Amino acid sequence: xxxxxxxxxxxxxxxxxxxxxxxxxxxxxxxxxxxxxxxxxxxxxxxxxxxxxxxxxxxxxxxxxxxxxxxxxxxxxxxxxxxxxxxxxxxxxxxxxxxxxxxxxxxxxx
Amino acid sequence: xxxxxxxxxxxxxxxxxxxxxxxxxxxxxxxxxxxxxxxxxxxxxxxxxxxxxxxxxxxxxxxxxxxxxxxxxxxxxxxxxxxxxxxxxxxxxxxxxxxxxxxxxxxxxxxxxxxxx
Numbered sequence: 001x002x003x004x005x006x007x008x009x010x011x012x013x014x015x016x017x018x019x020x021x022x023x024x025x026x027x028x029x030x031x032x033x034x035x036x037x038x039x040x041x042x043x044x045x046x047x048x049x050x051x052x053x054x055x056x057x058x059x060x061x062x063x064x065x066x067x068x069x070x071x072x073x074x075x076x077x078x079x080x081x082x083x084x085x086x087x088x089x090x091x092x093x094x095x096x097x098x099x100x101x102x103x104x105x106x107x108x109x110x
Numbered sequence: 111x112x113x114x115x116x117x118x119x120x121x122x123x124x125x126x127x128x129x130x131x132x133x134x135x136x137x138x139x140x141x142x143x144x145x146x147x148x149x150x151x152x153x154x155x156x157x158x159x160x161x162x163x164x165x166x167x168x169x170x171x172x173x174x175x176x177x178x179x180x181x182x183x184x185x186x187x188x189x190x191x192x193x194x195x196x197x198x199x200x201x202x203x204x205x206x207x208x209x210x211x212x213x214x215x216x217x218x219x220x221x222x223x224x225x226x227x
Contacts, residue, residue, distance in 0.1 A: 009150060018115050032214050043114075044153075044200065044218040051214070085151060090214050096160065096207055098216055099169070102152035 002027050003005030004089050006101035013077050014109050021072040021104045023061075033070040035061055036100070039083045047071040047085070048071075057081070077108045113137070116201050116219040124224050129188040131222050133201030142184035142214065144168075144176065146177035147198040157198075159184055162204065191226045198223050 003026040013019050025031055035047040048056045050063040050070060061072045070087060088100040117132035118157050133142065141160050145153040145168075155168030157176040173195060177185045184203075188195055202221040205212040 006152075036213065036216075043220045044202075046215045049214060057146070088216075096157070096204065096214075097158065097168075098214075099155060100145075100153035102150055 002009050002089060002099060004087050004101035006085075006087055006104050008104045009102065010105050010107070012109060013067055015079055016076050018054055019077045019081070019106065019108075021085050021087075021106065022085050023070045023072065023092055023101060025068050025070060025087070027068075027089060029092055031063070031070075033061075033063060034098075035070075035072050035089065036086045036088055037058070037083050038086070044086070054095040056088040077106075079108050079110060082106055082108045114201055114203055114217050114219040116199075116222045118222050119220065121222060121224045123191050123224065125192060125226060127191050127226075129191050129224065131186040131188075131199055131201075131224070131227075133184045133186070133203075133219055135184075135201075135203040135217070136182065137217070138201035138205065140181070140209070141204045142178065143202040143204075144184065144186045145200045145202065146170070146219070147200055153200065156186065160191075163216070176184070188224075191224075193226050196224060196226045221224050 005024045033050045038044045059074045068078040086103045090098045114135045142218045143158040144156040154170050159165045159178040175187045202216040204216050
């Protein structure tokens, strides 16, 4: 069955430190993967998608099909990065069902 | 800007009451979704719809039904609310995959926090 796993419920780092939010997925076909972010008192919004290979707000994520992972990384965390982050898998190709992981809350301390 | 509007931000209902959650989007999206968001469980898909009068069950449809009479509106119905349905409900929409504008991105409403007593 399709599944998205985010093993860390909470991640706390100091400002300026590197951060990595882990995401593993289970899907037999070609996945479409996304990271969504929810800042305090704001709606959930797209952060980035693997297919565009872009960097948003300094975050990047690389799809590793061998390890079935899509970890989110940023070399230098900022306080404004504190938020809830969700990894999401959309399937099947050409379809539109999207499932989410349990989420990781990131705290960036001054 | 895409706008997904959920009619009620906060609701308090009693066990056994019928509850309607309304969602409207203004971007001509074909797809609409209802999720519930719970701490430690993330977002779980309840129902989705890819066209007017069309609906598909998600991963946790039990105790819920939906209605899509117009393209822009997708309603979630709790026929007889129970305390375990206390949650944050999120509506989302997106373009159909066949459309040029589609990127796979979901656009979310602000959420409806339902408390069932």
